Amino acid sequence: MKKNIGKTRIGFFSLSCCEGCELAVLELNRDFVNALGFVEILESRILREKNPEQELGIAFVEGSIVGKDDLEKIQKIRQRSKFLVAMGACATIAGIPGIRNSLPEKTKSALPLHAVKKPLAAVHRLSDFVKVDFELQGCAINEKEFLKILVQLHHGFFPRLEEVPVCKECKEKENPCLLLKGIACLGPVTYAGCDALCPGVKAQCIGCRGFTKDANFASLKSMFKEFGLKGNEIKNLFTYFNNNPFEKGGF
Amino acid sequence: MHSDEHFSLENITKIEGHASLEVQLKSGIVEKCEFRIQENHRFFEDLAIGKSFEEIPLIMSRICGFCCSSHLNTAIEACEKALGFEASEQTLLLRELAINMEFLKSHALHLYLLVLPDFLGKESVLNFDKKEHQYIHDALDFKKTATDTLNVLGARAYHTVNFRVGGFSKFPEQGQLDSCMKGLEKMRSKAFQAIELFSKFVSGQIFERKTNYVGLVGQGYCLLCGSIQCSDGTVIPEENFLSHLEEFVVPYSSAKSAKFDGKEFVVGALARINLNGKELCSDAKKAIKDSNLKFPNFSPFYNNPSQAVEMLQTIDSSIKILNEIKIRQEPLQKISPREKTGTGVTEAPRGVLYHSYSIGSDGLIKKSRIVVPTQQNSKSIESDLRDFIPSLLGLQKEKAGLEIEKLIRAYDPCISCATHFLKVKWRKS
Incomplete structure (x- = not known):
């Protein structure tokens, strides 16, 4: 029996990162275009001129939380999204920007943290501050894995990570x-x-x-x-x- | 838009990264024009400290998803120069191939997905109607051709794995490269169409502003090595770039701006063709002629058709490389460290990219310096807007805003790159 479930409303967001994970999604090529048959990309600063904030089925967020504005942004996204998926190493394990956390104290204290844009004391992954429903790992993410969990969430299944090394x-x-x-x-x-x-x-x-x-x-x-x-x-x-x-x- | 107006474009869309614009007009004259780059700092220059030279390219690749291969290969070049290592001819050819593919991918995505909606009067590529869908397929076909090749060379499209200081962790198989060539040959006719398409969109554009153009020149249409030339006639070796470059902090932007010999300048596709157009492949030159493009050209909007010309150039240059190359499996060279500074300069899709590392005798990085294209262009973006905005007086505010964004997008700014190194050395007095 087929149930009409309508299009899933999604958004792509990037905090502090290289934006490579959003690009990696394009690696789906024709499947990306096909996916537009069952999802609607309502917010994406890179693809859309107008991005009014709205309620979303799934928010895909790449990037680490580096500055206060990143933190405010992710909290707002969380509030209006049913599912929040962290995309890539920056969003899931602080990644390369997070090397700052692991620098020797001497180097760290010499950083221009009073610079034009004040960063937080440490670089954080998303789940340090908001509830994350699923983490897509990797730098960059694997596009096939992205599609898999997109389809699962669209159909109301909760994806599961295979926990093997x-x-x-x-x-x-x-x-x-x-x-x-x-x-x-x-x-x-x-x-x-x-x-x-x-x-x-x-x-x-x-x-x-x-x-x-x-x-x-x-x-x-x-x-x-x-x-x-x-x-x-x-x-x-x-x-x-x-x-x-x-x-x-x-x- | 009135002659006395204060306006700001918050969160400029369809560019890589976060930026905004603040403009103050008085009696029709632009009194203030601030291109504000608003990304957070990721301190890449500092992240390098204490890392081994072998780790550096993989870290620097993460500066930017759009131009990751450029950062990766520029970092490799800088480290190899510091270590006094000369890569094999095969390695150099494959690196050049990767840079070519980076150009093809980056230019195609920028032109079709970010620029084209403006010219078709659409809010987004996602709103293209059925007959325009072909453009999305063209964009993805160009991208796929490029990333298929990058997959073969580096195991994946973004943040490739095989490229190393000293060579390749594993070379591709000859058969895989042959199929890359077939893919590239198929895209040639589409590249001609792209040049025609994006030339058409700028043909009515009369805005121009003479400025200085800076890029790599040397043998052929060089993207990987050469001397740095300015359109005022100055030619300097790569490693002297910083001594001609004056970088400065602007209080409203999280990226530094730069001047070359005290003058503002432009880097990127338009600069490269203005400086080095005679070295383009014969079909690219023919396409320029057929599309009535004129170079040298002083309109920033012509950066878009220049990118389209470079798509054909990089396809043909790649086919030439693939015709020449016969893969031998060479082992990855183990290099012993020495204490020295090395500089790598390449052309990234958006212009001159500079990486420099001081390596200690233990192989660990002691100092690093990176200069990226968008910070070099930021002054010119502002100057162009100062001249351009008065011509928009009388237009509806939304329409004027769109024209302004079109100009900014023509530069193809890459904000992730531009911010992620800021190292301010100011002290509160």
Whole structure:
């Protein structure tokens, strides 16, 4: 039995970021155009001239909370949206802008925080301040995953994240294990869903999809030490993307 | 719009990033014109400190989603120069291919999705009617051709993975590159159409303002290396760029502005063709002639057809690279660090992009400096508007606002880039 559920009203928003996740959505190509058959993009500063604030079915928000205006913006978006989806590493784990949180105190105190636009003391992911219904991980996001959860939410299903590390997908793709070659890779502690993209081209995983709940940091760190990595090198690797001030893999 | 009016355009749309404009008119003369860049600072220059040179390109790629490959490859070039490493010919060709694809993708998205609605009198590309839908398909086809190639080169379209200091973590297979070539060849005829289309839209435009144009010149229509030339005749090596550049903070904007040898200037597609048009491929030159475009040109609106010309140029240049290249799998070179500063300058889709890093003997970054196109253009955007706005007197406010936005959009400003490095060195006295 087919029920007419009407178009889902969505909006795209960007806080402080590179806006690459919104662009990544265009990677759906013809599927993007097809999706316009069941969604209505009501707000998108990059695509629309007029963006009056309105009630939305789903708000897709990329970017970190860096300044006070970001915070005010996300709170308003939350109020008028049924579902809020955080898109990308900036929005889900503070990401690259969040490296500021992990800088040594000396560098941090020299930052021009009194600059023209005053930033907050730390860079935050969305869920530090508002309820986030779903997190699309990655830097940038995977467009297929975006479409999957868009379709699910449109039909009233609540999407679920498969909670497995990158290693699982690496094994499935039969990629040679980088750890076995003595290359420091964050695959064992990072959420999968990227099709083990980086190890697939012989590049270490740098954790852009966030750390798994049961990550064993201590064991991985001691392995990296055995590889000959120095303390600061290990810290740099763990804080490539994972810089949330409230939850950082042991750093 | 009256001759005495104060108005502001809050949240200018259909550009990359957040910006607004504040204008004060008195007796028909623009007394105040402030292009306000309103993004938060992400302090990229500081984020680099203490990171290893191997990590830098992947971090800098995240400055901007629109021009991530440009930031990535410019950072790689700067680091390799500091380390005294010379990349293999194959690596350099593939990097050039990536930059070409970045241009194709960025220009196509800007022209079709952000600029075209203005000319068709539509609020948004999302309101295109059925017969205009072909334009959306064209935009996505150009983008797909470019990102398919970037996928082959770098494992994904945005924030590519394989590009490294020292070469590639993994080279593409020859067969994959051959299919990229087929895709590019298919888009050639569409590129001719794009040049015709976007030339038509500016043909009635009489506004122009002579200024200085700055870009890379050298062998061919160079995007990756060359000398920096100003239209006033100055030619300087890449690494001296900063000594000719005066950067300054404007109190109303979160990005710095810049002057070249004390004068304001323009970078980007129009600047490149004005300076280097003779090096365009023969079909691009022919298309310019067929579309009645004249260069050098001093109208900022001509940046749009210039971008369309560059779409054909980058397609043809890419086909040439793909015809030449026979992939050999070279291992990624491991480079030992040395203490030195290196500078990389490239042409990004929006103009000259400068990255410079001082690396310590431990391989960690001690100092970094980045100058991006939009901050170089911001003074010229304001000066153009000062001259342009009086010609809009008498128009309805909404119509005048749209004309102003059209001019700003013609520059294809990239606000994410422009703000994310601000490093103010002022002290409260």
